[in-house]
Amino acid sequence: MFVLRHARLDDLLDALKRRGFTLVGPVVRDGAIVYDVIASSSDLPIGYTHQQDAGSYHLIEAHDGAFFGYTVGPHSWKQYLNPPRTRLWKAKGSANGFEIVQENANVPRYAFIGVRACELNAIAILDRVFLQGSAVDFEYRRRREHAFILAVDCTRPGGTCFCASMNAGPQARSGFDLALTEVFDNGEHYFTVVCGSERGDEVLGELCLEEASEPERQAAKHSIEEAGRHMGRKMETAGLAELLASRVEHPHWEVVAKRCLTCGNCTLVCPTCFCSNVEDVTDLAGAFAERWRTWDSCFTLDYSYIHGGNVRKTAVSRYRQWLTHKLSSWHSQFEMSGCVGCGRCITWCPVGIDLTEEVRVLRDGATAVTIGTEKGVPDAKH
Amino acid sequence: MRDKSKPKLAVWKFSSCDGCQLSLLDCEDELLDLASKIEIANFPEASRAVVKGPYELSLVEGSISTPHDAQRIQEVRRQSKFLVTIGACATAGGIQALRNFADVAEFARYVYAAPQYIETLSNSTPIAYHVFVDFELRGCPINKAQLVEVIGAFLNNRRPNVPHYSVCMECKRRGTICVMVAQGIPCLGPVTHAGCGALCPAYRRGCYGCFGPMETPNTVALSSRWKELGAANADLVRAYRTFNAFSEVFRKESVAHER
Known part of the structure; x- marks a missing residue:
């Protein structure tokens, strides 16, 4: 376990950018925390949190300087891995019927910033659905295989959270390249960093971080344990x-x-x-057709x-x-x-x-x- | 010379503002393609040249609000192989169906100097109350992309991709934050038919219900939530009683809050 001073978060983000990743992370928009492309840590919802209950969501300015002092908003990573609308193919009419038009659209190489433990589990579920078994989903795979995952443990659970009941959080356990825990302790503000993959290891190597001290490890552990004790909801899952x-x-x-x-x-x-639903669309002339997959x-x-x-x-x-x-x-x-x-x-x-x-x-x-x-x-x- | 291989399209107007049929002229990019595949045979808003019926496809705008309308729609049906109604007037009676909740003679007395010359029905009703309709395209006004989709589907002999689910589906797909949950703004989106692309919530306004009720609207539960958010009975009556006031579900829900 390493330690990253809060002022150096951008060193980590820059290292990802140098590797050609498009950074996607939490931002404030229209009164909520959503996911969008970010340029640097200053785009993150610094000092924001939110209050959630059944059917209600309130964004709150906490003025605490925390980068990740919230949980999850209405968006999830599936919108990048399995977008709301995807064109599966397009075709044009020919003398003998139709021919498929080749597309070479590149999918961005995303680095997901601030993925929560529940969301790592959600991605693992989507992996199970789309990548395992006899039918592998090509569209999902080409988005998923390059994605770099920077997880962040939850230290401030929300009013509708119950990941602890589902054994899915608040600590990131697997499925990430790097995982951070944001810690405020005795006036210090830092992240402890755990590595989960070779790619993560390479990025970390570039930053030359110090090993986390025992008190720093303990402070991180304590923050996560506290979060686990303060879930807004719970569900009995036995049987x-x-x-x-x-x-x-x-x-x-x-x-x-x-x-x-x-x-x-x-x-x-x-x-x-x-x-999802699959829709075929044609132009008026009937010379061109497309097949789209949309969230259903x-x-x-x-x-x-x-x-x-x-x-x-x-x-x-x-x-x-x-x-x-x-x-x-x-x-x-x-x-x-x-x-x-x-x-x-x-x-x-x-x-x-x-x-x-x-x-x-x-x-x-x-x-x-x-x-x-x-x-x-x-x-x-x- | 007429190209007899092309299907003939007619556009008919009943009681309406013309906005929906103008959507056809708004299809600037698609209009030439359209004209190459279909003969625009009867469309007074676009051309004085009228080709005689019968017509393969009739687009009908407007509601039935006069005795003359009620007769004329029968003739339109007789001349049309496929009859598609477009817009809230044709599919739900339109904003003029507000008369259905009041006394139309009373209105006429206030509005006209010589009301005895006004020949009108006491109710404004959708086309489907009078004749068989092959497809209803909702909206006030209709979405021109959906209009092109319906015509394209007709020409290519396939089912139109016009979903009947809620506006929420469109909101979530475009990533819009729910105005009701995050801002406490009363919104008709959960009971309203999709088609506009969730326009108003994208500008932080609640949905006004322009496309009428969705396929399985639970207006009772939504009204209950509106009240929790501070809406009064009068607000609910007004919300359900706009362009689609006489659609069965919105009508019942508005009446329920009138007392």
């Missing part, structure tokens, strides 16, 4: 997959469905939801339309499909949970449906949530 499989007819699905807007927000903010959602009717009709007509069936896929059938499909406890689906649900609460009710068998309680919204002026 959950089997339990949910036995709750298909539970009356609580009807209760959730009354609140559910079937708008699809939860699935599009989820860092592991990967469902199990909450749309078209998604579950098969020959002869829709197999999930009701909000009950669609919400149940989403929740039980995440937490139950994902295990039999991919040998893992589909949820990493990032809390995005809770925060960004416009009506604040809370996955952890729904699971609690389904587990206990009691129906506690009622519609239209008008419980009030936290004050926006902090």
Whole structure:
């Protein structure tokens, strides 16, 4: 473990830029922390944090000088690895039918800055879905294989976080090239650095960092442990997959469905939801065609339309499909949970449906949530 | 000389502002391609030259708001192989359907010096209330890219890619921050049909519902959330009662908050 003084963060970012990486990291935009291309550490949300609850998000200026004093916003890395819209191919009409137009569009080599532990787990899930098994997804692979991952441990968990329950954080354990822990201790501001790959090792070699001292290691460890103790939400996962499989007819699905807007927000903010639609478009003349892949959602009717009709007509069936896929059938499909406890689906649900609460009710068998309680919204002026 | 191999297109206007049919003329880049593939046979907004029906494709703008409209739409249907309605007037009765919640004779008395000459129906209704419609293209106004898509799909004998899900899907795909969650701004996006590309939220405004209800709108739950965000009953009535006021779901929801 090494130590990087906070003033030298740009040395690390510059080393990545010299290797030809396009840096993507958290920035403040329109009142939230989102991911975008950054030039240097000054683009990061320095001194910002956010307060999150079911259906509400508030950006707050903490004025503490922290580079990574927040968790995750509405964006996730899937928008770079599996973009919202991808052209799969294009073709033009010819005398004998059509011919494919070769495309040589280069995919940028991204360095993801500030990837959280939950998101490392989400990327591992997408890797399992897109790269393992008989069908490897070419589009995902060519974005994924070059990506450099600079992880940052969470030391200030959010109100809807429950990564500790899902065994997915707050500490980055694997799947990164380099991982930082931001520490404020006795007036000192520094990062401890752990290396996770040969590429990470090379970058680190260039920076000539000192070994972290024992007190520095302890301070970093303490920050992460504290974070683990302050999760905003929790979920009991013992036996959950089997339990949910036995709750298909539970009356609580009807209760959730009354609140559910079937708008699809939860699935599009989820860092592991990967469902897509494929659309063919033609020009008016019929001489040119393209095939596009776009993010889709199990909450749309078209998604579950098969020959002869829709197999999930009701909000009950669609919400149940989403929740039980995440937490139950994902295990039999991919040998893992589909949820990493990032809390995005809770925060960004416009009506604040809370996955952890729904699971609690389904587990206990009691129906506690009622519609239209008008419980009030936290004050926006902090 | 007419090229008889080309399908004939007609554009019809009923009670409307003309904005939707003008979208066709706004298709500047595609207009020449369009004219090479289709004969624009009856489009008074663009040309006085009218070719007789029947027509392979009719685009119908506007709602039925007079006895004359109600008769004329039957004739349009008879002359059209495919009939596509375009815009909120044709698909939901339009903003003029606000009369459906009031007494139209009363309105006429206030507006016109000699209301006895006004021949109008008490309700403004969508085209589909009167004749069979092959496809409805939503919006106030319609999105011209979607119009080109519908015509392109018709010409190439395929299904148009016009999704019926929520505006939220478009917001999230373009990376817009949810104005309701992050700013506490009431937004109709979750119950509104996609198609505009989530324009208003991208400029930090709540959705106004220009494209009418999405496929499975849960207006009851959304209204409940609006109230938590501080909206009064009158705000809800106004929000649901704009361009798509007479669409079944928005109509019911606005009436529910009127009392």
